[in-house]
Amino acid sequence: MAMENLAFLIPLLPALAFVLTFFLGKKLPSGGAIIPIIAIAISCVISLSITAGLLANPGHVVTQSVHWFAILNLGILIDPLAAVMLSMVSFVSLLIHIYAVGYMSHDPAKPRYFAETALFTAAMLGLILSDNILQLFVCWELVGLSSYLLIGFWFHKPGAASAAKKAFLTTRIGDVMFLAGIVLLFADIFAILEGKLPEGVYLLQFEEIFKFIPDLVAINSTILGMEVSHLTLVTLLFFGGAVGKSGQFPLHVWLPDAMEGPTTVSALIHAATMVTAGVYLVARTFPMFLAAPGTLMVVAMLGAFTALFAATMGIVMNDLKRVLAFSTISQLGYMVLGLGLGAVIGAEAVGVSMFHLINHAFFKALLFLCAGSVIHAVGTHDMRQLGGVGKVMPITFATMTAAALALAGFGIPGTSIGFSGFLSKDPIIEGAYVFATQTGNWIPYLFAISAAFLTSLYIFRLIFMTFTGKPRSDYGGHESPSSMTIPLATLGVFAVIFGALTRGKFMTFIESNFEHLDMNALAELGGYHLGPHGHEPLLILWMPLIVAVAGLVIAYLIYNKRVIDMSRIVSSENPVYKLLYNRYYQHQIFVEIFSVKIIYEGLALASFYSDKMLDWLVNGTSTFLIEAGDSLRKFQTGVIQDYAAAVVAGVGLLVILVKLIMEVF
Structure with missing residues (x-):
């Protein structure tokens, strides 16, 4: 039987593993970890086999569909875009599950942990496979639910319980926008068809939606005195969902607090799965974004701002995992920026963004798992208490350094020699330069190049503070067991060579996803002008490496050689440091002022006066009736x-x- 006929098993096997592990895990070794590991391994094999077939024949797309109800269906769509995501998610999830056997070995709730991670993986794989927007949304919500369970895994800790609620409620804002976009899209298509539904056609399938793009562009509404295309409204609402799931400003505030869960959860959520769902949503519906006037400009600006905004906070954090959390937000900003560049480079933007998404999954999962290895061995994640860890944990040190070089983007410009992050992040920065020259908007490029400098600075600050120098506390320490170091070494290899091995083929493979669509015509509908590029000045090509080296040198001089007394800078009296360390007072603004003062107290005040008004009406009415009765009674x-x-x-x-x-x- 051809592997493509088994595609439905890709999400089904982890879902079945969730049920079995939940009920039988307590009776099996390691909390039943073997069940999800085997299930996800089979899903990975099927995904890789289908991807290999598509590489040989990109036009041979896998589709399966069954009727659900009314004009809706349950379906599977595995094209080049879905194939690379399936392969990456299943492979990285498999390594994280194997790593978790050692990391979670002393936790009494292992069965619940592995059951929840299996559910999470099943939901993400289901999201990727969906051939229609409603089914994708159902899996999208299931991803949010399972992430809530995992972030709050140690629910007895107040911080974990609070972080789980924060993540759930914050992402709900984006989810409501996403759902509103689906409702508006369906209503518009229904109106276009004048209620006459074709036989055997499922209106919310992506291929069907794309057929209505010109009609959707033509429908306008007046908002604040401006004529706005309904396609722009739909795509902005979809992007609102992506902002929530993929941690873009201002709905990013849940992501750093999600570190309260186990480190393996952080790797699973922040590397390969949940946080990339928003990027995948925009990539999957990219033809709609390309045809929507103004949307891609919003995407590019917000992505660039998020990349820089998060990086500024990463340079002052002292918690290993929190530094990596802000790094994740920043890198997601790069991916979103890459998609926004479609305004000038068309479908190539999807290839650029997805290439960074895949590479990021490898080196960011490695960074989190290395951080988990350190925490597992020394018992703390405060970098101020570490130092010299590299001497007792050489494998962890070597693999985390490789991941840091990939994140910072070290390589030789103009060649395919370099770490994976270099080969995927630099094209985004170069694309931002093309965006600037063609639109006159230099802000995305300036933000992107500044974020590249800060990225190198904060990640090598982490390396030098944690692994070099002398120990700053009596933490002991030892290298992690092989069940943890083997996944580290595997991911380390991918962080080093994956980009170089796949760069050209990957871009071509992803772009073939849209060969059947006239992307130039869609761009004209959106008011965008696609033009040739690839001849950027030499300085532009070398600038990302220059700033990366500058960040490394400054981090080395400050945190290894101690040439600067940081106590003068790292002080509560320094307003800039205080602003960054307090994360621009986002918690105070969003929670204490907006949520508590404005929303909660405003509703409480409104409730107080409404109760008073109701009391007055009820009491007044009863008093009037009683007195009227008394008066009428005199006539009897x-x-x-x-x-x-x-x-x-x-x-x-x-x-x-x-x-x-x-x-x-």
């Missing part, structure tokens, strides 16, 4: 003569009234 004397006199008087008045009316008319 019980004397027959009084009632007869009242009847005579009433009849007399009625006769007089009728007489007057007849005379008038």
